[in-house]
Structure formats: structure tokens, C-alpha cells
Amino acid sequence: MSYNSxxxxxxxxxxxxxxxxxxxxxxxxxxxxxxxxxxxxxxAHRFIVYVLLAALVSWGCGWMLTRLDELLAETRIQLPGxxxxxxxxxxxxxxxxxTVTAGTLLLIGTFVAVKYLPFLARSFNAFMDRMxxxxxxxxxxFVQPLGLSFFSLMAVSYIVDVYRGSCKAAPHYWQVLxxxxxxxxxxxGPFDRYGALSPTLLNPPKPSYRAVTFGVQRIVWGLFKKVxxxxxxxxxxxxxxxxxxxxxxxxxxxxxxxxxxxxxxxxSGCMDIVCGSAQLFGVPLAENFxxxxxxxxxxxxxxxxxxxxxxxxxxxLFQPVxxxxxxMKFGKFCRTRFGAAxxxxxxxxxxxxxxxxxxxxxxxxxxxxxxxxxxxxxLIVLGEIFExxxxxxxxxxxxxxxxxxxxxxxxxxxxxxxxxxxxxxxANGLRAVLDMVASLRVPYTSSLLIKLDARDxxxxxxxxxxxxVVDFLHERGHHLRExxxxxxxxxxxxxxxxxxxxxxxxxxxxxxxxxxxxxxxxF
Amino acid sequence: xxxxPWIKNxxxxxxxxxxxxxxxxxxxxxxxxxxxxxxxxxxxGGILGxxxxxxxxxxxxxxxxxxxxxxxxxxTQNGVTGYTYGSGWLSVYNIYYRLKSIYEEQSPKxxxxxxxxxxxxxxxxxxxxxxxxxxxxxxxPLLRFHDNWKExxxxxxxxxxxxxxxxxxxxxxxxxxxxACMNTTYMYDDGSGSEYIPMEVRFYMDRIxxxxxxxxxxxxxxxMPATSWNHARHLGILEYAEEYDLPYIDYNLTDWExxxxxxxxxxxxxxxxxxLGARKVTAALGSYLMANYDLPDHRGExxxxxxxxxxxxxxxxxxxxxxxxxxxxxxxLSVLGESVQN
Amino acid sequence: xxxxxxxxxxxxxxKPGLAPAPDEELVKTGQLDSVDIMALVMALSEEFDLxxxxxxxxxxxxxxxxAILDLVNRLAEx
Numbered sequence: 001m002s003y004n005s006x007x008x009x010x011x012x013x014x015x016x017x018x019x020x021x022x023x024x025x026x027x028x029x030x031x032x033x034x035x036x037x038x039x040x041x042x043x044a045h046r047f048i049v050y051v052l053l054a055a056l057v058s059w060g061c062g063w064m065l066t067r068l069d070e071l072l073a074e075t076r077i078q079l080p081g082x083x084x085x086x087x088x089x090x091x092x093x094x095x096x097x098x099t100v101t102a103g104t105l106l107l108i109g110t111f112v113a114v115k116y117l118p119f120l121a122r123s124f125n126a127f128m129d130r131m132x133x134x135x136x137x138x139x140x141x142f143v144q145p146l147g148l149s150f151f152s153l154m155a156v157s158y159i160v161d162v163y164r165g166s167c168k169a170a171p172h173y174w175q176v177l178x179x180x181x182x183x184x185x186x187x188x189g190p191f192d193r194y195g196a197l198s199p200t201l202l203n204p205p206k207p208s209y210r211a212v213t214f215g216v217q218r219i220v221w222g223l224f225k226k227v228x229x230x231x232x233x234x235x236x237x238x239x240x241x242x243x244x245x246x247x248x249x250x251x252x253x254x255x256x257x258x259x260x261x262x263x264x265x266x267x268s269g270c271m272d273i274v275c276g277s278a279q280l281f282g283v284p285l286a287e288n289f290x291x292x293x294x295x296x297x298x299x300x301x302x303x304x305x306x307x308x309x310x311x312x313x314x315x316x317l318f319q320p321v322x323x324x325x326x327x328m329k330f331g332k333f334c335r336t337r338f339g340a341a342x343x344x345x346x347x348x349x350x351x352x353x354x355x356x357x358x359x360x361x362x363x364x365x366x367x368x369x370x371x372x373x374x375x376x377x378x379l380i381v382l383g384e385i386f387e388x389x390x391x392x393x394x395x396x397x398x399x400x401x402x403x404x405x406x407x408x409x410x411x412x413x414x415x416x417x418x419x420x421x422x423x424x425x426x427a428n429g430l431r432a433v434l435d436m437v438a439s440l441r442v443p444y445t446s447s448l449l450i451k452l453d454a455r456d457x458x459x460x461x462x463x464x465x466x467x468x469v470v471d472f473l474h475e476r477g478h479h480l481r482e483x484x485x486x487x488x489x490x491x492x493x494x495x496x497x498x499x500x501x502x503x504x505x506x507x508x509x510x511x512x513x514x515x516x517x518x519x520x521x522x523f
Numbered sequence: 524x525x526x527x528p529w530i531k532n533x534x535x536x537x538x539x540x541x542x543x544x545x546x547x548x549x550x551x552x553x554x555x556x557x558x559x560x561x562x563x564x565x566x567x568g569g570i571l572g573x574x575x576x577x578x579x580x581x582x583x584x585x586x587x588x589x590x591x592x593x594x595x596x597x598x599t600q601n602g603v604t605g606y607t608y609g610s611g612w613l614s615v616y617n618i619y620y621r622l623k624s625i626y627e628e629q630s631p632k633x634x635x636x637x638x639x640x641x642x643x644x645x646x647x648x649x650x651x652x653x654x655x656x657x658x659x660x661x662x663x664p665l666l667r668f669h670d671n672w673k674e675x676x677x678x679x680x681x682x683x684x685x686x687x688x689x690x691x692x693x694x695x696x697x698x699x700x701x702x703a704c705m706n707t708t709y710m711y712d713d714g715s716g717s718e719y720i721p722m723e724v725r726f727y728m729d730r731i732x733x734x735x736x737x738x739x740x741x742x743x744x745x746x747m748p749a750t751s752w753n754h755a756r757h758l759g760i761l762e763y764a765e766e767y768d769l770p771y772i773d774y775n776l777t778d779w780e781x782x783x784x785x786x787x788x789x790x791x792x793x794x795x796x797x798x799l800g801a802r803k804v805t806a807a808l809g810s811y812l813m814a815n816y817d818l819p820d821h822r823g824e825x826x827x828x829x830x831x832x833x834x835x836x837x838x839x840x841x842x843x844x845x846x847x848x849x850x851x852x853x854x855x856l857s858v859l860g861e862s863v864q865n
Numbered sequence: 866x867x868x869x870x871x872x873x874x875x876x877x878x879x880k881p882g883l884a885p886a887p888d889e890e891l892v893k894t895g896q897l898d899s900v901d902i903m904a905l906v907m908a909l910s911e912e913f914d915l916x917x918x919x920x921x922x923x924x925x926x927x928x929x930x931x932a933i934l935d936l937v938n939r940l941a942e943x
Contacts, residue, residue, distance in 0.1 A: 006655050164920050209532040299898060314899050320919045322903045323910075331907050344879060344907040348900060384900065388881045398882065455673045493539060497546045505550065505669050511612075512670050 001043045002518065003187070003273045004226055009219070012039065017280055021207040028204045032182065032281060033174055039183035040146070047145030051186070054107060055177040058155040061103035062162040062169035062176065068092050068099070100163040104156050111152040114142040119365030147186040149362060149523050153312055155180055158194045160316055167195030175202055182283075184274035188267070188520040190286040191308035197283065205282035214481050215279035220499050222272025227507035229463040230266035231515040233258040235451040237426070238514070244432050247450075248439035252423075254448055260422045261464055264292070267306070267520055291471040296410035298379050298417050302359075309362065313355050322351040349381055356380075363425070363523045368433065372424045379417060459506050551665030554672060557679060559686040563621075564610035565589040569690030570625060573606065574826065578629045579818050580605035581740075582694070583622060584637025585613045587747035591796040592635075593695035595837045596805045598830060601813055602820030607694030615640050615727045616654055620661035622731060626738050633816050634740045635808070636731065637747055638760045638771075641724055654723040691833050697798045697841075699848040701855040704785040704793030709750045710757070710775050717758030725763075732767055741816060746773040748783045748804060750793030772811060774804055781807035786859060787852035798841075798848040867913065867941065872934045875912060879905045887931045892924050902927050909933075915940045 001008045016035035020028050041048050072092040079085050121139040128135045158176065161167040170176045178201060179194050180186070205211075240247050240255030247255065268289045278285045292305035302310050321327060327347045335343025360373020391397055400406050427433040449457065473480060484492055508515060555562075562568030567589065570578070580603060582592050587609070594605030606629075608621060618640060625631075644653050660667040720728070735742040744764050746752060752775050764771035772779050781803040785793060788800030796804060812818060821827045822834075869887055876883050880901055883891075891897040897905070905927070906917050915937065926936045 005652070006659065007651070166920075209528070299900070300895075303898070315919075315922075318899070319903065319922045323906060323917050323919060323922070328907075328910065331911060335911060340878070340908070340911075343911055344904045347907055348903045351903065352900065380900070391881060453673070493542060496539070497543050500543060501546060501550055504547065504665055505554070505672055507669065510666075510670055 001039060003270060003277075004223060004518075013277060013280065017207075017212075020204070020281055025204075025206075029175075029178060029202050032201065032204070032283075033178045036178060036181040036183045036186070040181055040186060043187075044146040047143070050110070050145045050148065051151055051181050052177065054110075054151055054155045055173065055180045057103055057106050058158045058180070059170060059173045059176040061099050061159045064099045065096055065159075065162050066169040068096050096163060100159055103159045107152050107155050107159075111148060114144050114148060116361070116365045117142070123367075146521065147188075150189050150191065151180045151186055153316075154185075154191055154194075157191065157312060157316060161193065161195055167193070167198075170194070170198070178202070182278075184278040184283075185285055188270050188274065188518060189306075189308055190271065190274075190288045191312045192286050196286065200283045208282065210485075211282050212280055213485075215276040217481055217496070217499075218272050218276030218279065220496075220503060222269040222274075222276060223503050223507075224463075224499065225265040225269030225272065225467070227503055227509060227515075229460060229467070230262045230269060231508035231513060232452065232456055232460055232463075233262035233265070234516040235508075235514055237262055238516075239451045241426050241428060241432075244428065244436050244439075247444060248442035249444035250448060251444040251446075251450065252436050252439055255450075256419050256423045256426075258460070259426050260419050261460065261467075262516075263422065263426075263519065265463070265467065266516075266518070270518060270520065291475045293415060293418075293468075293471065294411060294475050295414050296407060297383060298376060298414055298421075299383070301414055301418055302376065309359070313358055313362075317358055318351050318355040321354055322347055327351065345384070349384070352380060353377055366429075368424060368427065368430050371430060371433070372421060375421055375424055456508075547663060547665050551663060551668065553680065554668040554675070555664055555684060556668065556671060556674070557682055557684055558688050560688045562686075563608075564613075565696045566690040566692065566694055567608045567610045567621075568686075569688060569694060570606050570608055571628070571686045572689035573629070574829075575628050576630050577821075577827070577830075578604050578606045578631050579821075580633045580635065580812060581622075581625065581629065581631035582607040582609065582635040582637065582745075583613075583618045584609045584635075584747070585640050585643060586611045587639045587749050587795055588637040589694060589696050590698055590790075591747045591801050591804050592808065593697070593801055593805045594693040595691075595695065595834060596802065597809045597812070598693075598822070599834050599838055600809065601818070602822035603809075603813070603818045604821055604827070604830060605693060609637070609694060612643065612645065613640055614643070614653065614657045615724050615731065616657040617661060619727050619730050619734065620658075622734060626734070630738060631740050632818060633743060633812060634735050635743045635745050638744050638756075639747060639749060639752070641720060641728065641760065642718065642756055650721040650723050654727075689829070689833075691836060691840075693833075695801070697801070697844050698790045698795070699798055699844055699851060700790035701787055701797060701848065701851040702790055702792045703787065703855050703859060704750055704789050706750050706793060707785055709752065709793075710754055712754045715755050717762055718753075718755040720759055720763060728763065732769070742769055743812075744769055744771040745808065746771075746775060748774045748781070748796060748800065750785075770815070772808070774807065779807065787855060797851075798844050799852060802845070867934065867937050869930065869934055871912075872930050872937065875905065875908050876930065876933075879908055885930055887934075888929050890928055891930070892928045897927060905933070909937060913937055913941060 001012060003009075012035070016031060019034070020031035023031055037048065040051060069092075072089065075088060076085055079088060117139045118141045121137050125136045155176075158167075158179065162169045170179075175198065176194075179192070179197060182192075182197075182201065185192055237255055237259045240251060241259070244252075271288045275285045275287070286308050288307050288309075290304040290307060292301050295301035295304055327350070330350070331343050331347040334346045338346070356373040356377035357370060358373070359376070360369040360371070363369045363372070423436060424433050427436055452460075470480065484495060556568075559568040559571040560566070562571070565586070580594065580597065582588055582594065582605065584592075584607070588607050589609030589611075592607045592609075594603075594607055597603040597605050608625065610617075613621075618636070622634070644650060648656070732742060744760060746757065746760065752773075757773050757776065760773070761771055763769075774781050774783070783796070783800055783803060788796055788803065790797040822831060873884060876885070880897065883896060885891060885896070892902075902922070906922070909915060910917050917940065921936060921940065926932055
């Protein structure tokens, strides 16, 4: 069941909402759980076992961690002296560590086995091929269940959060299951945190007219982005990137720009649909986008683009890696050998490297995703190295940096760098990346109207401008839905009717178009 | 009187949906093509240009019908009026609604339903999805014609729609290309039994059967020659026909063999028929219809002057088209002969 | 007990040009991003011989120079 399908929007959401609204308050989570399980089962059939097991593992670990804490508290007061108390605490701490490690390994292990094993084996065999001795391994290829990349990591965050004490463990299995399988975030995220979501998920607010209207409005806006912009741009992008040897120069530039537009419209549009869906039920999902194209640096871009993935990796990978014991030792080593700056920077850069490779590979098993992560890692480290040097050489820069012109220049620079990243991301392998970059110097002489006519391009340009204006207003702190709700009825309804008509008339659906499946659902 | 907020909100939602529906219908109207020529694929829309109650045989089908059945042949031979309403990927859902609207202007004595539409479905959709998509298209013209905004200009936006265009070929589209099909074993019984007709499709087939009954039309099921057909599908339709006591002709089987020569009678390797193939199937179907139904000869009758004029032009055109098709067929045969020798 | 001067000195080393008032917001204003914070953690743990755990890496522990000082003092006591 796709988020932009008729069945999801008009049948599924409607039926689940009615159940949810008509049930008594304490049974409302059951409607959400039932809806989630139906959604997943209808879409992915027997793979629902993965979700059930992931929930079981994380719920079990959470229960174990809480039980250990209770045991510690109960037993501790009965013990005679501080040495015994300390020994017990150490034992319990070790057990808790073992629990969290086992749970995480199980979840991440499954995730890696399903998603990366064939790629790892291929790379291993290719490497061994070049060696004098010959060794090949064969591995089973698993089918990747829908949303594995999302619910596995959310399950890990649940266990670690309980371990760190930043959220309370769920007493009942179904609560964790609902959190992991909640249909709005299982296919494309966002990565939610149990602590943030569980209050409304488990004890939902009363059905409200405003929540429903705001939710529907956001869904329509998301559909506009997906159906009018992304699916239309898809035809151009697909032509240029699938048949890259046929295009050069301006066609490659246009294809790349349109891919950036497509991916942004599609992913943020999907987030609008899923956040709007959850809002119908009073559940506020985490936001994944904050006007990313107003970023002044690529690091800032990644704090505004796919926010919850960055946050997950920061909290559960980057930070733990850096404060780990081996890394601290590495820091000391760098400090004694290369000085104080190296001591504090190099471990951080190593941590950044690990994180960026993880970001790249999270998107898929392949060397071009590795290079995609590496690309951003190099950009960010170069920035870290050259910024202080540049500031030393040109003290005036500190003043310029605050001028609007400089900010615009930074945004444009970031936009170009991000587009290069998008080229690496979408191109059909590393060979194609090099070919396409090299072809930029070759002028493209045929018509730039590839697969789309001038009117389609017109719709894309207007759509992009609309996207930009809405982002600009959000950036300036406007709350568009609230502001519109305060306007007179005629104006309000005119806007809503117009929005629906725009999606229906200018949507790239029907016989003349070739819409794409949701991109992030494949990662 | 105090109205509860729930009722107030419900009224507001319903009022908004009504306004929205009105806007959708209105926009749909302006997006309808300006001529019936462009209402549907091929020249199916031309039926709207025919005078009321003049069509006696109505063929409903997809591209196989549009390229395979030429009703003007029947008029030139027997004076029987027919029209082929065929369009690419037309489904039984489309056909039900189109037939319903055709009945507003025509009262055919015989309706021929081409069965290729029963199992055809665009690759990546489920049966339920294609059913919902097609039915929504039929109920809301805006969905079906949404892409027509590309044809709109400021000047033609408010122009009156002119739905009087008539098709000389009566819905038939002649193709003279030849691309041989070497697979002649596609109808062999592989023992797999009959192919199941999906529930949604069956439901709409039943509605078509009832619709024809209500309007007093005889319904005939016909399968056009095409190598995408197979024995299991034949059995599936046969079972359906027996259940409803409908005549069923499968032109892929030797029993009904219209004499299709797959090396020369197809323009695309067996998916459709060209002029040579279409003439054979049209003749076969024509003689079946003349033998089994009481169809009047309208030649020379008052009110059919246009048909008589069209028939003359059609006959002339057809001679050229047949000659051209024959030329292509001879070339194809010579190429095949060479490759056999080598 | 450590002093504000020590904290400010390290902040200046980690991020040249950064000399905030003790209560000036550093994270929300973008003066310290997550990479800077980790470099700061490395510098602090080295300078004051602290053991920082992932649990301490919350935004509220780094959002002002005063918060950083409080964190350092708390960790030094443990």
C-alpha cells in the first residue's frame, strides 16, 4: 500500500480514523496498532515476522534492563557494607552492558546480514581474485523487508535510550510493537524516539477538527510535491541518468538539478504525507527537514536534510565512538606525538569518517554510496582545516561573514556542492559519475526538452518556485496553516480547493507519465 | 438552539466536499477535448458523431479490436451498420461505462465484447488498483482528461465543444506494416486448466451482461487473434460464456479459424492484426452475425446517405491499403525465404 | 574546582575567535556544532583528565560556557 495510492488515502486512513475516533480513549492505541499491522501485512506479507521479532528483542532488552535496576535497588539495601554494594553495582552494570550489547548486535546483525551480506561477499571475492590464492565465499541473499533500515535502527534507539535512562521501558510488548510498526514511519522514517512519541501514541489526544484539517492540508501539500513535481521530474532524470552516455553539458546539469528537485520534493513530500497522516491521530512525528537549501555549509545542510538520520547516527554512533576508550587512547597518542590540536581534532575526524561512511552505506550496499559519504566527509574536514587558516590570513573575513551578500554566496556554494553530491548519489555507479562529470565540458547541442515538453518544464519551474517561497516563509518563522486558518472562509476554501485541483490537473499520473516508486522506501 | 460542535464540523466538512466536487466537475468539463475525435484512443470517439439509433452492431474492445474489425466491410457487403469502439488498454470497467453512455444515443441489436480486455492489465498494478484507477477515471472526467491542460490556450478555453466528427472507417484503424510472428503454438493446451477471471473483472462483466439484457442487445463474446492469448484464457472465457449462455467465438482456434497467416497478417509480431488480417476476421465475424441475427440492409435507405457516400470512399481507400499491405507482406516473405536458405 | 577562565581558554583553542560571555547561548546560535562539541570533549577530557560518557553529551551540558564549567566540575567530583 503506497502512501500516494487511492486505497491508502481514501480507504485505509478513513477506516482507521473512524475506528480510532469511535473507540473509547483507552482502546484507541489498539486501533493504531491494528492499522499498523494491517498496513505492513498488506504491503509486505510474511515479512511482518521481522517487525514482530525486532519488537520482541527490543521489548525484552528494555524489560531486562528495568528488572536489573529493580534488582539492584531491592538487593542493595539488604547488603551490609559499601564494598558489597559496590561489587553488586559493578555486576549489575556489567549485566546491563551485556544486555544492551546483545540486543543491539542482534538487531544490527540482522540488518547487516539482510542488507549487506551479498555486497560484502562480492567485494571480498573481488579482492581475493587479485590475490595469489583463490578463495570465494557464497552467501544467501535475503529479501529486504519493507522498512528494515528504519525499524531496526529505531529498535536500537529504544534499547539504548532505556539503557541510558533517557526513556522508561515499555511494560507491555504491544507498546514497543506499536512504536516500531506505526505505519506512518515504518516505510521511509522519520526515525522517531520512543520517549518523544510514546506519550501521544499510547495515550492519544481526543479527536480534533483542527488536527484533522491540518493533517489533511499537509497530506495535500505532500501529494503536490510528489505527484506534480517529483513524478514529473522523474522522467527527465531517469532518461539522463540511465542513458548517461547520450548526454553531456547542459543536459547533465539540468538532469542533476532536476534530480535534486525530485529527491527533495519526493522525500519531503513523503514526510508531509506521513506527518499529516499521524497528525490526524494527534501524533506528532519528528520533522525530517528544515528548509535545507538555506544552509550556508554542507554540515548545516545535513542538519536540515534527513534530520532524524543525522541525529540517530550522531547519538548512537558518532558520539559513542569518540568517547570510547580506544578513541581516547588514540587522542592521547596524537597529542603526545603531534600536539594538542591533533589530539583533539584527529579522533573527531576519525569519528566523522566512520559516521559519513555509515551515512553513505545506510542508503545502500555499493561503492558509489561509500564515495557519496566520503565526499561529504572530505568537504567537512577540509572546511574544519581551512576555516581557521583562512581566518588567520584574512582577519577581515570575520566581518564579511556577517554580510547578507556573503550569506547568499555561501548558500549558493553549498547548493552547488550538494548538487555534486546528488550526482554521485544518483549516477549508475562510479564509472558513470566520472563519465558524467567529464561530459560537463562537452556542449550539449540537441534539445534540452528530454522526455518532457516545454509545458511540463514550466510546471516544474513554477513548482520549484512555490517550494522555495514556502520554505522561505517557513525560514522567516511563518506558520502557514495557522495563518491561513485565521483568514475569511471564502479565501481559505478557495486556497484548499485550488490546491486539490492543482494536484489533480497537473499531477504526472496517467498514460503519459511514468511515476517512480517511493525512493527512500528502497533504502 | 445549541448545535454541538461535532455536528457543526460535520456540516462544514460536507459543505466543503460539495464545493470541491463542484469545482472538480467544472474543471473536468473544461478539460474535455474540444472534438470527439480526441475523446478516446484510436477513433473510438467518432461514434458520438453518428446519427442516433443508426448503429446495429457495436464492437467493444481494446487495440486488438480497433486494428482488427472494420465494420464498413459489413456495410459494403450486406448494408449492415456497425461501429468498433476500441481503444488501447480499454478495460472491462471502461467498457461498462462507455457502453452505458453509448446506449444514450444508440440501440445496437448486437454487442460484440472482445475478451482480450478481461485479462489485460498494466504490468505493475494489482487488479484492485487498476479497477479503482479506471473506475475513478470514468466517474470523474477530470482524472481521465487531466493532461489536456496542455492543449488549452486562452482562446480555446471557452470554445464550444463540437462532438459531431464522424469516422469514415467506423472506429477501425488500418495498419499496413508487416512483421512476421513465428510462434504458432501459443494455443497449445499445456494442461494448466482455465485461467481464473479476477473478482473485480467478473463483477463488471456481469454488469455488462445485465446492461445488454436491459437494452435488448444480444451479447457475443469474441477473442481476436493475438499471440498473447492462450488456451487457459480460452477456457476461462468459455466457462464464463457457458455460465451465462452467451455465444463465444475464439478466432485463435482452428474451429473458428478465419485463416490468419501469422507470417503476413500482423504488423508487430503477433500482438495485433494488419489490414490483411483484419479483413479475414471481419469477414468471418460478419458471416457469423448475418447468419445468426436478423440485421437489416440499410443501403439506399433514407437517413443513410452519409453511410453510402462513406462506403464509396472506404472501398477506394481500402484497395490502396490492401495493395500496400500485400507489398509489405511479399517483402516480408522474401526476407524470410532468404533467411531460410542461408 | 575549575574556573571559567580555563573553560574559555579551551573554547578559544577549539574554536579560534570564540570568546563568549558565560551565559551566551552557543549551540542554538550555531557557534558550536556537534563536531566542535566532540573536539571540545576531547580537549576537556585530556586537560582535566575526565571520563566523559555518551550520557553526558546532551545539548544542555554544552549550550553555555557556564554549563560546560558545571559539567566539568561534576565529572571531576565523580
